[in-house]
Amino acid sequence: MKIDFEKASFKDFEDIEGKDPFARASLFHDYSVALRASGHMNYRQLALTGCGPEMDLLIPGNPNSTFVSLVSNDYLGFTQHPEVKAAAIAAIEEFGSGAGASPAIGGHFSYHEELESKIAGFFKRESAIIYTTGYTANSASLQCLLRKSDLAILDAAVHASVYEGCLLTNVKTFPHNNLDALERILAAAKDKYRTRMVVIDGVYSQDGDLAPLSQIVALVKAYGAYLVLDDAHGTGVIGETGRGVIELENLYDQVDIITGTFSKTFAHVGGYLVADPKLINFLKFQSRQHLFSATSTPAACAILKAIDLVDEEPFWMGRLHENVAYLKSGLISLGLNIGPTESAIIPVKIGPIRQNAEVCKLLLDAGIYTNQINYPAVSRKDARIRMSVMATHTVEQLDKVLNAWEWVVTKRNIKNFE
Ligand code: PMP
Numbered sequence: 001m002k003i004d005f006e007k008a009s010f011k012d013f014e015d016i017e018g019k020d021p022f023a024r025a026s027l028f029h030d031y032s033v034a035l036r037a038s039g040h041m042n043y044r045q046l047a048l049t050g051c052g053p054e055m056d057l058l059i060p061g062n063p064n065s066t067f068v069s070l071v072s073n074d075y076l077g078f079t080q081h082p083e084v085k086a087a088a089i090a091a092i093e094e095f096g097s098g099a100g101a102s103p104a105i106g107g108h109f110s111y112h113e114e115l116e117s118k119i120a121g122f123f124k125r126e127s128a129i130i131y132t133t134g135y136t137a138n139s140a141s142l143q144c145l146l147r148k149s150d151l152a153i154l155d156a157a158v159h160a161s162v163y164e165g166c167l168l169t170n171v172k173t174f175p176h177n178n179l180d181a182l183e184r185i186l187a188a189a190k191d192k193y194r195t196r197m198v199v200i201d202g203v204y205s206q207d208g209d210l211a212p213l214s215q216i217v218a219l220v221k222a223y224g225a226y227l228v229l230d231d232a233h234g235t236g237v238i239g240e241t242g243r244g245v246i247e248l249e250n251l252y253d254q255v256d257i258i259t260g261t262f263s264k265t266f267a268h269v270g271g272y273l274v275a276d277p278k279l280i281n282f283l284k285f286q287s288r289q290h291l292f293s294a295t296s297t298p299a300a301c302a303i304l305k306a307i308d309l310v311d312e313e314p315f316w317m318g319r320l321h322e323n324v325a326y327l328k329s330g331l332i333s334l335g336l337n338i339g340p341t342e343s344a345i346i347p348v349k350i351g352p353i354r355q356n357a358e359v360c361k362l363l364l365d366a367g368i369y370t371n372q373i374n375y376p377a378v379s380r381k382d383a384r385i386r387m388s389v390m391a392t393h394t395v396e397q398l399d400k401v402l403n404a405w406e407w408v409v410t411k412r413n414i415k416n417f418e
Pocket residue numbers: 133134135136138159161201205230232233261262263264269270271
C-alpha cells in the first residue's frame with residue numbers, strides 16, 4: 001500500500017495491512033525525513049528552558065533561540081510560581097524522591113490523601129481518586145466502570161483518553177455539542193444497556209469552546225443516564241472562582257463524575273476523578289492502573305499549593321482573561337478564523353494539513369512557538385494552529401505574536417482560512 005506523504009498524517013502509519021511493526025517504523029521514518037526536509041516536522045521541539053510564556057528552543061536551521069511560547073497549558077503560570085516550586089522541594093526533602101509502590105501495597109502517603117481531599121473539596125464534593133496522569137484518570141476509570149453490556153455516549157470531540165477508556169464497552173458518538181443527536185442516541189438506547197454514560201469535556205481542547213452543560217444535564221437526567229465531565233482545560237480558569245464550567249451554572253451536584261488533570265492550571269502532572277464516595281472507593285480497589293501502578297511522587301505537593309493559589313491569588317485569572325481578550329481581538333482584526341472559542345485555547349483554522357505545517361514553520365521563523373494540530377486530533381480538512389494563552393504573557397509578547405501572524409497572512413496571501 002502506498003501512502004501519499006503530502007496528504008498523510010501520523011495516524012496513517014498506525015496499522016498498515018501486511019506491514020509488521022518494523023516495516024511500519026521504516027515507512028514512518030521515510031515520512032519523518034520528508035517532513036523534516038520541508039521544515040514541517042514541528043513536533044517534539046527541544047526546549048532548553050522551563051515551561052513559560054517565553055522559551056529557548058533548539059531548532060536546527062532556525063535563526064531564533066528565544067521564542068514567545070503558546071504551547072503550555074500552564075494557564076496561570078504556576079509551574080514557575082515560587083511557592084509552588086517551594087512546596088515540591090519541601091516535600092521531596094521530607095518524603096524523598098519517589099513513592100516506591102502502588103497505593104494498595106505501600107505507596108499511599110499522607111500527601112496523596114491530602115491531595116484527594118483537597119481536589120474533592122475544590123469541587124464542593126467529598127471524595128476523589130488520583131491517578132498519575134490525566135490520561136489514565138479517564139482511560140483507566142472508564143475501562144473499569146464500563147463493560148460489554150454498557151454504553152458510552154461520547155461527544156465526538158472528547159479527548160483520546162476517553163476513547164481509549166471505552167475500548168471494552170459499546171460506544172456511540174454524537175457530533176460535537178449537537179444536543180438533538182445526543183437525545184436521539186439516549187432515546188434509542190433506553191432500556192437496551194445496563195448503563196448509559198454520557199462523556200463530555202467542559203472546555204474542548206481543540207476548539208476551546210464550552211459544553212452547554214445545563215442542557216446536557218437535563219437530557220441525561222430525563223433519560224436516566226449518567227454524566228462524566230472532563231474539565232481538564234476549564235478547571236482553575238473558568239467560572240468566577242475557577243471551578244470550571246460546572247461553576248458557570250452552579251451545577252456542582254448535578255454531574256455524576258468530574259475528571260481532570262493536574263498538568264495544566266495545577267502546574268504538575270497527574271489526574272483525578274471526583275464522585276460519590278462508594279464509586280471512588282470501588283475504583284481505588286478495582287481500577288487496574290491505580291491498583292497495580294506506583295503512585296505520584298512527593299513533588300505532587302506542588303499541586304496542593306497550586307490549588308490554594310487559585311483562591312489566594314485570583315488576579316492571575318483576571319490577567320489571563322485580559323490576555324485572551326487582547327489576542328483574540330487582534331487575530332479577529334487580521335481576518336483570521338478562530339472559531340467559537342470561549343477559553344484560553346485559541347485555534348486559528350487553516351484547513352489542509354501541509355498548509356498548516358507551513359504556517360507553523362513560518363511562525364517559528366518569526367520566533368513564535370505554536371502547535372500544529374492535525375488529523376486525528378481534528379478532522380483531515382480541519383487542521384489548525386493552536387495557541388494556549390497564559391496569565392504571564394506580556395502585552396509586548398502578544399504584540400509580537402500578532403505581528404508574526406500579520407506577516408504570515410501577507411506572505412501567504414491567505415485571509416480567511418476555512
Ligand atoms: N483531558 C483533556 C481534555 C486533555 O486535553 C488532556 C491532555 N491535554 C487530558 C485529558 C490528559 O491529561 P494529561 O496530559 O494530564 O495526561
